[in-house]
Amino acid sequence: MSIEVKGISKMYGAQKALNSIHFSAQKGEIVGLLGPNGAGKTTLMKILTCFLPATEGEATVCGYDVNTDSLEIRKKIGYLPEHNPLYREMYVREYLAFIAKVFNVPNPKSRIEELIEQTGLSPEANKKIEFLSKGYRQRVGIAQALMNDPEVLILDEPTSGLDPNQMVEIRALIRNIAKEKLVIFSSHIMDQVEALCSRLIILRNGELVADDAIENISSTINGEKKISVIFKHNIDLSLLKNIASVSRVEQNGNKFFLFCDTNTDIRENVFDLAVAQKNKLLMMQEESSSVSSIFQSITKIES
Ligand SMILES: Nc1ncnc2c1ncn2[C@@H]1O[C@H](COP(=O)(O)OP(=O)(O)OP(=O)(O)O)[C@@H](O)[C@H]1O
Numbered sequence: 001m002s003i004e005v006k007g008i009s010k011m012y013g014a015q016k017a018l019n020s021i022h023f024s025a026q027k028g029e030i031v032g033l034l035g036p037n038g039a040g041k042t043t044l045m046k047i048l049t050c051f052l053p054a055t056e057g058e059a060t061v062c063g064y065d066v067n068t069d070s071l072e073i074r075k076k077i078g079y080l081p082e083h084n085p086l087y088r089e090m091y092v093r094e095y096l097a098f099i100a101k102v103f104n105v106p107n108p109k110s111r112i113e114e115l116i117e118q119t120g121l122s123p124e125a126n127k128k129i130e131f132l133s134k135g136y137r138q139r140v141g142i143a144q145a146l147m148n149d150p151e152v153l154i155l156d157e158p159t160s161g162l163d164p165n166q167m168v169e170i171r172a173l174i175r176n177i178a179k180e181k182l183v184i185f186s187s188h189i190m191d192q193v194e195a196l197c198s199r200l201i202i203l204r205n206g207e208l209v210a211d212d213a214i215e216n217i218s219s220t221i222n223g224e225k226k227i228s229v230i231f232k233h234n235i236d237l238s239l240l241k242n243i244a245s246v247s248r249v250e251q252n253g254n255k256f257f258l259f260c261d262t263n264t265d266i267r268e269n270v271f272d273l274a275v276a277q278k279n280k281l282l283m284m285q286e287e288s289s290s291v292s293s294i295f296q297s298i299t300k301i302e303s
């Protein structure tokens with residue numbers, strides 16, 4: 001197992017930022033770490049990369065203990081921190097050479113050129129970091145995280161602030177890298193998560209509230225299914241609400257969304273209602289749960 005987390009908690013003074021987190025993950029997985037602002041994602045990543053001690057619990061990375069083997073773990077792990085701190089006054093190659101030295105990389109020159117190529121930095125590689133656009137600075141951050149060819153890659157919001165084209169490129173890069181590694185990344189961009197992850201871990205207020213493949217989370221946690229319907233003529237909302245098994249109805253223009261239990265099928269009832277009302281159905285389809293709706297339904301605070 002590349003990562004094993006057993007009951008990790010973190011207190012910042014009186015505030016509990018993580019509460020007894022358990023999960024494990026292995027090579028070949030791309031795990032999306034999601035959660036609203038302040039949920040504890042960055043804190044968890046800092047603990048796994050040995051930048052911050054846990055208050056309680058155990059975690060191992062490639063078999064090494066985060067509490068006692070931080071030097072070994074740093075050799076095995078690549079980390080792109082949130083806000084990607086870089087030495088802005090350095091040139092790209094100069095900075096990467098510095099990182100290569102820190103990791104004592106053999107043949108640093110060829111490794112640096114390889115990473116520049118791999119992360120698409122070539123056109124900007126002669127510039128000072130402070131003059132790079134945000135997307136290219138992000139690539140420098142990813143290149144430094146990959147320097148030691150890590151077994152585990154931890155990326156804290158790797159695509160924040162990138163334009164859509166750069167996002168697609170960085171996504172392809174991460175997918176490519178992930179074949180031989182475990183990648184854990186946090187993101188607030190749901191399309192990104194949907195396109196990349198094999199698995200989601202969702203935190204809310206320091207608690208782990210979901211950990212599963214996207215398909216499984218959507219069918220078990222959501223617990224309700226959404227059917228969208230368009231009728232040719234106006235229809236009274238109360239008639240839709242009265243259909244057996246419909247729990248609630250939402251309306252957006254001429255489109256109605258009918259919610260029901262995942263185990264029931266209301267489509268015949270909707271059809272019968274349309275016939276009885278001498279109305280006509282123009283469209284009826286079951287909406288699949290997107291990562292975005294899963295996220296909202298899991299992380300909303302019950303009021
Ligand atoms: N050094 C610190 N001292 C005190 N409190 C902290 C510290 N770092 C984080 N916190 C608090 O811990 C909680 C979790 O923060 P964390 O940065 O891990 O959240 P996050 O999920 O990464 O959020 P975001 O999506 O905004 O990046 C927040 O309430 C935050 O204010």
Ligand SMILES: [Mg+2]
Nearest residue numbers: 041042043082
């Ligand atoms: Mg964060």
